[in-house]
Amino acid sequence: MVKRRADRKWKLSSLFWRYLVTTGVMVAVCTVLWWMAVVACISVGFVYQASVGARNLQKTQERLLRQEEFQGEEIPFYYDWCLVSEDGTVLQAKMSEKVLKQAKNVEGDDGMRVFPYSKFFHAVSLKDGSRCVLAYDYSMPYVNPMLQRYLPDFQVTATLLLFVCWGVIAVTRTRKYTKILQNDTRAVRAAADLVASQRLDEPILPEGKIRELNDALETIEKLRVELAASLSRQWAMEEQRNQELASLSHDLKTPLTVIRGNAELLEEEELASWQEASVEAILRGTLHLEEYVQELRSVAAGSGESSEEFRKLPLKKFIERCREDGEALCAAKKISLKVCMGEEVARQSEEGFSFRGQEMQLLRAIRNLIDNAVRFSKEGQEIVLEVQEKDGRLIFTVQDSGPGFCQEALAKAGKIFYTSEKHRASEGHLGLGLYFCCKVAARHGGGLKIENGEKGGRATLVIVYGFLGDLG
Template sequence: MEKRIKKSRPLRSFLLRYLLCTAVACAIACLVWVTILMGIISSGFVLPAYSGSDATLQAMEKLSTMSADHFDAEALPALCRWVLLDGSVSPGESAMRHHVLATNLSEDELAQALVLGSPVLYKKFYRDVPLIDGTLCRLQYDFTTPYADPALRGILPDFQISMLVILALLLLLIILVMTRRAAAQLQAKTALLTQVCRTLAARDLTAPMPGPTHIKEFDSALQTMDTLRGELSSSLKSQWALEQQRTERMAALTHDLKTPLTIIHGNAELLAEEELSVTERPSVEAILRAAHRADQYLTALRETNRAQLFPAAMENIDLADFCAVVCATGQALCAPRNLQFVSDFSPGSTMFRGRKQDLTRAMENLLVNATRFTPQGQKVFFQCHTDAVGITFFVRNEGSAFPPGVLQSGGQMLSTGNAARNDGHQGLGLYFARTVAESHGGRLVLTNTKEGACASVWLPLISA
């Protein structure tokens, strides 16, 4: 990667190259435009730009022998534009409409000639020629390329303006094409950065890094991401090793505790069958309750460890059937506690791949948590929403919200949000749901609403 950066060029060089290439392309376009213009002039279709000035000089020689009474307009060159003014107008002065004796100018050209003005696009020039009787002939000309055929001058648009518009459009097109090309190159290079970011976000630390972008700043970012990937891979491997070791130890512990717990539970049941005194029976019943609670706890631990050490096989799951099973479980849990169960889902014919047994158990754990903390007569909700990328399951209730401790560390093993609680609930339900969601590439999110608590499980939609 270091060699890539050394061989790469800075981003400013890329932008400078874009500007230079655009400037060269525009210069070539201008050269081609001038060549075409010269070719059109050489063909005789239009006249050179100095033709108006030459026509004015020729007209001045002939006007020196004319008077207003003997003014011969046909003797003047065809390109000559003129206005004949009475003797009250001096050379170089503005004139009024009543000073005009005769003209071959259009209304706009005449209005400009009287005040010696010019249009916006290009400048007009004037020469005032006094006639022998004191009247004044004002000649108007400009440096443009008129059509050689007089009939075309009043039909076709101004040739010079048309050519300038064509040149402007050509230059604009070149700039747009060059900009789009440079933008496409930058997008292709930034797409490599986006690809690496998405790979890291998906925790795919084995995918090969893309090739160099040949831009120093981008390659430096890729190098940083590659370093980050290596450090993240090392960190995750250590974390996964510790997690695996902890899970294996927990599995061994639950297995070792199962035998003595069975002995305690069995002997307590035998004692309960004997005739006990009034003071002895409460103690035996307390042992039975504690043994039953410990057995439930160990069962939950074994189920959680099984899902981590020996995950079920992936299978094709019909989302509608899965939601129906979850709803049946929710109704069964709500009925004994006099709770209302409300479902909202329309999965259609969606199929996805997952571990059905683990997902069913995870949803059951969330429903158990919801019903446990919902007051009688209130509602428990189950919803399922799908989109193009994933499936989201929502389980929420009316009643108690999650304590702050659960929101901060919910989904972690043995996290209950209340260290003083003594109801046999050890937070394993949320931990199991989080473990199952993450094993599918998803996540568990805990939030509080105005009505109560909400647990959502998002799973990526992996087509069956």
């Protein structure tokens, strides 16, 4: 039975009503006990009833009328009084100035509001023609005049004590139920933090007292289990992909070495000019492939970072290299490449300006953008490579005349292994091009942006001039 009570779960509404009812009952009990204490004080003769002044008014009046000469000390202490002559002169008084101003003009019965009690007046005409005005209220005076003089007002003190008891009850009950809510919400927050920090191997136990928050804990536990299973599958797929990449990069080394060796042998022979150009294209392509293989090995190893160092790169020479690589990529489909430079870039290029960067990585990123534009352009069309400078950033924009990017490509391009042409994965296009461009741009303090222009797709690679070094 005790265990069932400890394991009991409350609805949030039930907890609220439980709080209201228990607090109300305790307040009611406290009030009854307070009232019994006040009655006990009256019963034992510690204080008078609040109506003592009104109840004894007639007796006090009779006592005053029997006096041959006015004697104020015979008036009970719980009355304030003043003696007024026939012409309205105050002869004697035992009351405050504020009350006296109204009391001296009273000839019968009257009253006035004075904090914390209303004052009531009763005038008694004496034998000598003067009148005594008695003032009383409905407070509870102490029986002992000394206590009445030195202690605070009993009724005000008792009322404040009641309010303090109510406050203590409200605070203690609120703290108790607030602690229940805090414990359960803290458990929900801890569970959410557990999932957010990917500590998915720790089970979440629904041990709260509030049913709704317990349900939330159970939901988070289900989410944890499903997320852990999903991540396990994803990690397994990632590991498999990395193994495939490592195997692919290893298998590519041998044929690349054979191709480069034979091309170098051909380069030593006497060839026609068109043959020399073909051999140079083979060697250049082989070099690029070796760079790709090295990058694949980095991705497979999980680092994704290039070991190439940052160094000073002449702007004019770099743009010329971009032009040569771009024209070589465009030649197969007889696509023309137009290189445009902004005014500031053209000026800096002629003045021998240099910037810091990883030359091979940047060239490869721009080649990827141009290669992507070539794949989606038709034979005979034009690709534009525009180089601009803005706010200390170098901006390379590749514009093609193709159909542009689809919505999925705009959202996912730059993610590893994503390709908008699913059938091209079987042709060796694994969706690494734009991913590498993003990584290179990030290493140079910039970024990659793809969008659809007026004529087709547009890819923009941004790098920071002085990133990881001073300007040249």
